[in-house]
Amino acid sequence: MLNFAHLKKGSVIPRKTIYRLSIYLRCLARLRENGISTVSSEALAQAAGVKPTQLRKDLAYFGTFGTRGLGYDVGALSKKISDKLGTSRLQPVILVGVGNLGLALLSYRGFEKEGFEIVAAFDADPRRKRDKQIKQPIFGMDELSIVVKEQGIKMAILTVPAAVAQEVANHLVEAGIVGILNFSPIVLAVSEDVMVNNVNLAIELENLSYFTQE
Amino acid sequence: MLNFAHLKKGSVIPRKTIYRLSIYLRCLARLRENGISTVSSEALAQAAGVKPTQLRKDLAYFGTFGTRGLGYDVGALSKKISDKLGTSRLQPVILVGVGNLGLALLSYRGFEKEGFEIVAAFDADPRRKRDKQIKQPIFGMDELSIVVKEQGIKMAILTVPAAVAQEVANHLVEAGIVGILNFSPIVLAVSEDVMVNNVNLAIELENLSYFTQE
DNA sequence: AAATGTGAAGTTGTTCACAGCT
DNA sequence: AGCTGTGAACAACTTCACATTT
Numbered sequence: 001m002l003n004f005a006h007l008k009k010g011s012v013i014p015r016k017t018i019y020r021l022s023i024y025l026r027c028l029a030r031l032r033e034n035g036i037s038t039v040s041s042e043a044l045a046q047a048a049g050v051k052p053t054q055l056r057k058d059l060a061y062f063g064t065f066g067t068r069g070l071g072y073d074v075g076a077l078s079k080k081i082s083d084k085l086g087t088s089r090l091q092p093v094i095l096v097g098v099g100n101l102g103l104a105l106l107s108y109r110g111f112e113k114e115g116f117e118i119v120a121a122f123d124a125d126p127r128r129k130r131d132k133q134i135k136q137p138i139f140g141m142d143e144l145s146i147v148v149k150e151q152g153i154k155m156a157i158l159t160v161p162a163a164v165a166q167e168v169a170n171h172l173v174e175a176g177i178v179g180i181l182n183f184s185p186i187v188l189a190v191s192e193d194v195m196v197n198n199v200n201l202a203i204e205l206e207n208l209s210y211f212t213q214e
Numbered sequence: 215m216l217n218f219a220h221l222k223k224g225s226v227i228p229r230k231t232i233y234r235l236s237i238y239l240r241c242l243a244r245l246r247e248n249g250i251s252t253v254s255s256e257a258l259a260q261a262a263g264v265k266p267t268q269l270r271k272d273l274a275y276f277g278t279f280g281t282r283g284l285g286y287d288v289g290a291l292s293k294k295i296s297d298k299l300g301t302s303r304l305q306p307v308i309l310v311g312v313g314n315l316g317l318a319l320l321s322y323r324g325f326e327k328e329g330f331e332i333v334a335a336f337d338a339d340p341r342r343k344r345d346k347q348i349k350q351p352i353f354g355m356d357e358l359s360i361v362v363k364e365q366g367i368k369m370a371i372l373t374v375p376a377a378v379a380q381e382v383a384n385h386l387v388e389a390g391i392v393g394i395l396n397f398s399p400i401v402l403a404v405s406e407d408v409m410v411n412n413v414n415l416a417i418e419l420e421n422l423s424y425f426t427q428e
Numbered sequence: 429a430a431a432t433g434t435g436a437a438g439t440t441g442t443t444c445a446c447a448g449c450t
Numbered sequence: 451a452g453c454t455g456t457g458a459a460c461a462a463c464t465t466c467a468c469a470t471t472t
Contacts, residue, residue: 016462206231209305271442
């Protein structure tokens with residue numbers, strides 16, 4: 001039968017599916033490290049903590065990659081997912097706000113392994129003394145626009161205090177940033193062509209607290 | 215037969231609602247700081263980045279707190295949500311894995327303000343030299359069980375390398391931990407009476423990357 | 429025989445529309 | 451008049467059941 005999957009409908013992949021694709025990708029990477037070249041939806045779903053049918057549905061949103069009776073080729077599927085997610089090439093990211101948390105993220109090995117490189121950091125006080133050596137240069141906020149534009153950077157990690165987060169976010173958007181990973185505990189107001197992902201550790205703890213109380 | 219009588223039928227609050235309650239709580243705190251004592255669902259929803267009807271539905275899951283024609287009392291609503299979330303009292307938490315990220319979280323001011331206190335840290339190598347002074351004691355893994363039991367601690371922040379994450383998680387559960395905030399990039403397998411919240415920075419970036427690629 | 433791909437059914441979460449208080 | 455609280459409609463997501471392919 002002919003396959004029209006590639007031009008089907010609005011081709012809108014659910015947000016949750018995209019999130020799970022990232023998880024599948026990491027599970028596939030581990031399988032590959034262990035020299036496993038073929039995997040069934042059942043085994044991969046198990047590793048990712050989802051049901052096999054969900055995994056198959058997720059993949060079906062953007063193609064058909066399996067072989068019936070056999071399963072999926074680990075390498076080929078990794079490649080397809082990686083292409084879809086846009087992480088086949090190393091992506092430059094900046095970090096804004098070099099305090100405690102920002103500094104830790106700057107020295108966090110593991111982004112690079114996952115396809116991201118923090119190429120520069122920015123801070124209101126770039127010369128402030130910091131008790132850790134890092135390899136990235138720290139610039140003042142006035143240089144943000146130039147660096148972003150020159151290097152065509154699209155994503156930023158925001159680790160500034162809540163009080164200035166909105167202001168800094170505006171600055172980022174103005175400079176051309178379209179994706180913000182926001183660690184400040186406030187809801188940023190941005191135009192709808194800018195995407196914000198929030199990471200709020202206190203909320204995560206609070207959430208745990210609720211579900212573990214009796 | 216299992217007995218679910220204590221879960222009053224129809225009283226299960228959705229996970230997403232619980233998550234949003236935490237957001238509302240933070241918005242209410244800011245209103246209070248600004249001396250605002252009454253707020254409408256429209257204004258609060260706006261601050262939290264949701265629709266007014268959603269806010270009202272969320273609150274309706276556990277009570278009716280508003281005054282028709284007027285709105286909600288900021289202080290009273292804060293109290294009710296805080297009680298529901300179980301964050302009215304300071305909660306003790308431990309952190310396991312004092313590397314880069316773990317160290318940063320240990321010195322992160324802001325948990326306490328939000329109702330959590332990291333009371334102790336654990337590491338396979340507690341005496342390892344670290345380039346930052348922290349106030350919490352660092353113990354070896356063999357002391358984990360005793361500390362958790364003595365202080366009745368229920369929640370742990372897990373910041374160990376992926377390779378040992380599952381093993382350490384087993385150790386935590388054995389010691390009596392029922393809530394884990396997991397920063398390791400693997401899906402932990404735990405019994406279903408233990409709750410795991412995952413924070414995976416690479417996945418968040420990947421997600422942004424997808425939605426900002428054109 | 430084994431495992432994928434998918435329409436249909438089921439479940440959960442969101443928004444609407446408006447009744448009901450203050 | 452203004453704003454909450456809520457059943458009903460709607461939308462999104464998940465799971466089932468099974469036809470289809472190797």
